[in-house]
Amino acid sequence: MSITMYAASVPVFVQFLKGLSAVLDKAEAHCAAKKSDPLALTGSRLIADMFPLARQVQIATDFAKGVTARLAGVDVPSWEDTEKSIPELKARIAKTIVYIDSFKPAQIDGSEGREISLKVGGNPMTFKGQTYLLMFGMPNFYFHTAAAYSILRANGVDIGKRDFMGPVPGM
Numbered sequence: 001m002s003i004t005m006y007a008a009s010v011p012v013f014v015q016f017l018k019g020l021s022a023v024l025d026k027a028e029a030h031c032a033a034k035k036s037d038p039l040a041l042t043g044s045r046l047i048a049d050m051f052p053l054a055r056q057v058q059i060a061t062d063f064a065k066g067v068t069a070r071l072a073g074v075d076v077p078s079w080e081d082t083e084k085s086i087p088e089l090k091a092r093i094a095k096t097i098v099y100i101d102s103f104k105p106a107q108i109d110g111s112e113g114r115e116i117s118l119k120v121g122g123n124p125m126t127f128k129g130q131t132y133l134l135m136f137g138m139p140n141f142y143f144h145t146a147a148a149y150s151i152l153r154a155n156g157v158d159i160g161k162r163d164f165m166g167p168v169p170g171m
Helices: 010-034 038-042 053-072 086-101 129-154 161-165
Strands: 115-120 123-128
Touching: 010 038, 010 053, 010 086, 010 129, 010 161, 038 053, 038 086, 053 086, 053 115, 053 129, 115 129, 123 129, 129 161
Parallel strands: none
Antiparallel strands: 115 123
16 A cells, blocks of 8 residues: 555644644743743754754744645745744644644645745755655754754753654554
């Protein structure tokens, strides 16, 4: 049996976004327990030339909504990147989940061969749907969710692999 484009995208994004939201809950609890400033945490980076936690979350949500919209052949909604606090980041994640969950399988299935064009770093790129999802969209999404998770771990938040993965359906 083959996997569908919908099954390879929306449920995976939702699972990992729920995990990201849950690790932000743990980050908030960590800050409260340590009496530390949550804004210092959301502004924290792994290394100077990487984006801070808040931006990693924004980019991860951008990939989830952008990949889903492009596979469905609809315009990608533009959201301002103004979130700084943990509650604001969690609200963005929740908004992203609602958005991508609004798509039906029929809107995305069959998009394997759809031509998807976008600019990356100012350079035009064109992909077929399956390549876009599996070789560009998902790796970028995972990169930014993993970076967010790693920033939290590096700052002492007690999280593990299961937290990163989020709730696995059927487990």
